Amino acid sequence: MARITLDHIRHAYGPNPRTEKDYSLKEVDHEWNDGGAYALLGPSGCGKTTLLNIISGLLQPSHGRILFDGRDVTDLSTQARNIAQVFQFPVIYDTMTVYDNLAFPLRNRGVAEPEVDRRVREILEMIDLTGWAKRKAQRLTADQKQKISLGRGLVRNDVNAILFDEPLTVIDPHMKWVLRSQLKRLHKQFGFTMVYVTHDQTEALTFADKVVVMYDGEIVQIGTPAELFERPSHTFVGYFIGSPGMNVMPAKVAGSSVRVGEETIDLDYAPDTSRAAKVELGIRPEFVRLGRDGMPVSILKVEDIGRQKIVRARFAGQPLAIVMTEDAEIPQDARISFDPAAISIYADSWRVGREA
Numbered sequence: 277m278a279r280i281t282l283d284h285i286r287h288a289y290g291p292n293p294r295t296e297k298d299y300s301l302k303e304v305d306h307e308w309n310d311g312g313a314y315a316l317l318g319p320s321g322c323g324k325t326t327l328l329n330i331i332s333g334l335l336q337p338s339h340g341r342i343l344f345d346g347r348d349v350t351d352l353s354t355q356a357r358n359i360a361q362v363f364q365f366p367v368i369y370d371t372m373t374v375y376d377n378l379a380f381p382l383r384n385r386g387v388a389e390p391e392v393d394r395r396v397r398e399i400l401e402m403i404d405l406t407g408w409a410k411r412k413a414q415r416l417t418a419d420q421k422q423k424i425s426l427g428r429g430l431v432r433n434d435v436n437a438i439l440f441d442e443p444l445t446v447i448d449p450h451m452k453w454v455l456r457s458q459l460k461r462l463h464k465q466f467g468f469t470m471v472y473v474t475h476d477q478t479e480a481l482t483f484a485d486k487v488v489v490m491y492d493g494e495i496v497q498i499g500t501p502a503e504l505f506e507r508p509s510h511t512f513v514g515y516f517i518g519s520p521g522m523n524v525m526p527a528k529v530a531g532s533s534v535r536v537g538e539e540t541i542d543l544d545y546a547p548d549t550s551r552a553a554k555v556e557l558g559i560r561p562e563f564v565r566l567g568r569d570g571m572p573v574s575i576l577k578v579e580d581i582g583r584q585k586i587v588r589a590r591f592a593g594q595p596l597a598i599v600m601t602e603d604a605e606i607p608q609d610a611r612i613s614f615d616p617a618a619i620s621i622y623a624d625s626w627r628v629g630r631e632a
């Protein structure tokens with residue numbers, strides 16, 4: 277497995293890119309750890325596949341270099357990069373048996389038959405197709421074929437990295453959960469470097485140690501699931517991670533206090549927003565306290581979602597979501613306060629840290 281260095285990578289699909297807007301992938305300059313499980317998460321069109329294809333060698337970046345364990349592989353083909361890939365739709369040989377499909381990547385590399393057999397049986401069990409080993413792949417359902425693709429991606433343990441591009445899209449919801457947990461287990465057991473593209477936050481948060489959130493051709497945050505939840509670096513991360521997403525409201529900062537509408541909230545630090553055209557306050561619905569003390573709020577609606585309820589309210593002229601436990605009481609004349617440690621201030625959409 278390999279450490280992957282993305283050295284000032286940028287990509288434009290069209291010729292002669294001039295402005296930032298011409299780049300489908302804006303500058304990425306990061307190092308991803310050997311044995312790390314990374315998820316690339318973001319909405320459709322944000323550049324996830326572009327970045328994955330640059331890592332795999334299907335696409336040459338317009339600028340920058342890519343290194344595996346310090347070795348420049350920018351000009352190498354996918355095959356020479358020694359990478360396994362699993363795509364959204366099955367890539368298998370229909371006329372071969374399930375067993376032979378899984379054995380193919382190993383036999384291709386000259387692995388001895390007893391070892392081929394051991395690995396293939398292990399994978400067959402993992403993807404729950406042991407009973408189908410001798411069947412021709414063409415007889416299988418789309419779901420089963422995709423499991424073979426996944427198996428082919430995992431069967432070799434000498435690859436530099438395994439890249440997954442939305443691999444579970446065609447898999448049914450229960451099996452999705454099973455396979456995701458197995459991927460996680462395999463990662464722990466073998467320490468593969470894995471990069472997993474998805475637009476589904478649950479998939480990203482359960483699979484990865486580090487989630488790479490992309491928005492509009494840019495990486496806006498790389499963090500553990502907890503970091504993305506507690507300290508979203510960009511308002512987009514706040515919206516995109518969590519359900520409901522973070523409350524983001526226009527604000528004005530003066531020293532160590534912040535105004536939202538007519539309300540003033542004290543902070544325990546003084547964020548520097550002096551150069552920002554747009555200043556916002558972010559607070560996750562889980563960290564808004566609703567009770568008898570604090571600032572006035574009008575309650576519009578209460579949604580019961582099982583063990584929790586979501587209160588839809590209006591605060592200082594802005595919509596506000598509040599998450600409460602199922603049994604929490606909502607008083608007649610409800611008021612709110614924000615957990616000071618959970619308030620984030622954003623200057624032109626980027627979080628201004630407490631150290632600022």
Ligand SMILES: Nc1ncnc2c1ncn2[C@@H]1O[C@H](COP(=O)(O)OP(=O)(O)OP(=O)(O)O)[C@@H](O)[C@H]1O
Nearest residue numbers: 289290300318319320321322323324325326327475
């Ligand atoms: N071959 C191409 N030629 C021109 N533009 C492209 C090409 N492939 C992608 N793009 C553009 O690059 C941007 C990023 O696309 P990309 O496929 O990387 O996003 P994505 O996050 O993987 O989206 P999705 O989840 O829909 O696959 C989009 O604006 C897309 O239209």
